[in-house]
Structure formats: structure tokens, C-alpha cells
Amino acid sequence: MHENYSFAVLTMSDKGSRGEREDTSGAYLQERLRKEGYILQSYQVIADNKQQIIDSLLDLVDMQKISLIVTTGGTGVSPSDITPEAMTQVIEKEIPGMAEAMRHASLAKTSRAMLSRGKVGIRKESLIINLPGSLKAVKENLEVVLPVIPHALEKILGGESDCGVV
Template identity: 40%
Template sequence: MAEPSTTTLALVGIVTVSDRASRGDYEDRGGPAIQQYLEDVLCSKWSVVEELVPDEQEQVERAIVELAAVGCCLILTTGGTGPALRDVTPEATEAVCSKMLPGFGEVMRAASLQVVPTAILSRQTAGICNGALVVNLPGQPKAVGECLDAVFAAVPFCIDLLEGPYLETDPDRIVAFRPRR
């Protein structure tokens, strides 16, 4: 079987969920951390669509649904995954996804637990929204990279299963796992 074409542009959505950043009280650092990670890891052609929303479930839901509707194959959220009252990103993700992939959250928490004991407070999850893989990430830039390192090897194959564009990774950084057929 021939390898799928890598000339298709992959559209990736980044949703920063933060009351303070959305008001302009401070600079968003989670979204840029995700974009930098993707620049370091992806070799295939891709482009990003960014959203910055407050910690309001309806706005988080709308951002995810809109990004899936414009053709994002991967939607990465940052922020809103803790236990605070206004942290609603996992609830928004679950509300708009037809299938949940709890293994992503389990693996990210396990990886973060090697760094900080408060990782057990995180509620990251992942799911499928209208053909897009949605992954919730923490808001701290350092934690974004740690969590993506833990799960990104599985992301390209998940996108394959969803019939999205073929994502190639830099093997010196992350080796994408694809089972032999």
C-alpha cells in the first residue's frame, strides 16, 4: 500500500481558554507554546487557526465546533483543565465530542505526575468532534510540551483513522506510530 500524500495542508486549531488573557490582562503563552511545539515536531505542511476565549463553557464549545467545521483535523486546547470553579474545558469538550478518548488524559497526567504532584488535579481529556481530534492541554507552557511529548506519537495515526491529512513528524523529535498493514 502506498503512503498517503503529504501535500495536503493540515489545518490545526489552537484554543486558548483564559479569562485574563481574553481580557488582555496578560499575554497568552499557552497558544504560542503549542504552535512552537508543532513547528518543532511536524514535517508535513500545516497551518494554524487560533481562538482565544474566556472560561465560559458555551464559548469553548463554540470555538471547538467552529474549528472542526472549517476543517481542522486537530484541535488543541490550552487552559481550563483544573479543578477551579471556572475551569470548564473538559466539560465543553465532552459536550461537543461524539467519542471520548480518555487514554490521552490518563497518559498526560501520568507524564505530568513525574514532574509535579499536582498533576492529579488535572482533568485533561480528548475526543472526536466532527472528524477532528480534540486534545485538552494544561495552560502552563512547560506543561504543554511535557503533555504533548507523552501523547503525540499516537496523534498522526488517530488523524489517519479519522481520514484526515497525513501528518509526518520529525523522527529526531517524535516518531509517529503507525501499525504495519
């Protein structure tokens, strides 16, 4: 269990932010991460607006000091998909292996996984993971990275355990 780690879910959806679409992905992430023992500190649904995404992420990290931030939505190639561009403005270190692992696992299920542009990165003592917007993709992608999240958080906080030991 990971009861020492707080988490936030940030959903990017124009329709969701206007109350025109139910956020099934955000609801799933809250339930699944709570089941893992993480403590929910924040849940927001915001529009696909670059500055709003940047401001929300900065608040979650810099002000609220949340350990794990999981975003859903805005990672594709449509004109409104700008989550990766916002992430570039926020993170201090990128963790490409986690994003690559999610795309690789998804590619085994659909060739459309090639269109996913989500990033994973660190800002200060927070891990930020971008997931696609669909519930199916969120479930598939989260399961890929879920086993490594505790170790990543431990290392981000300065833990000295060996990365080579499983």
C-alpha cells in the same frame, strides 16, 4: 512531516482574552506544531465561558473542518475551569488513553497532575486535545501525545493501517 493536516490552537483564559496576560502556551503550541509540519489555520484566545468554548470548538470542527485542535487552559479544579465540561458537549468519541498517558507522565513530575481533568476526543474528522494552561505542563503533555497524533488522525479519516505496527 504532517503537511496534510491543519491545526488550531484555542486558549481558554479570562485574563488572556482581556489582554491582561500573554499567552505563552498558545504561542508555544503554534511554534511546536508548525515545526512538526502541521498547518496553522486558527488561533484564538477566549474567556473561560462554557458556551463560548462549545461554540468555538463547533466552529473549528464543523465549519472550518480543522484536523487537529489543541486547547490550553481550563482543565484544573478552580471554579472557572470548565473546558472538560464543554468538551463533553462537543466530542462524539472520547480517547481516554491519550489523556491518561498525559496525566501519568505528568504525575512522575508533580503530584498536582492528579488535578488535571483534560480530555481528548473526536468530533467528525477532528481530533481535539485538552492541555493544561501552564507553559511547562503544555510542553510536557504535548510531548507525550505528539508521536501518536499522526496515526490517530489517519485512523479518524478512515485509514486502514494496522494500529499494532510501529
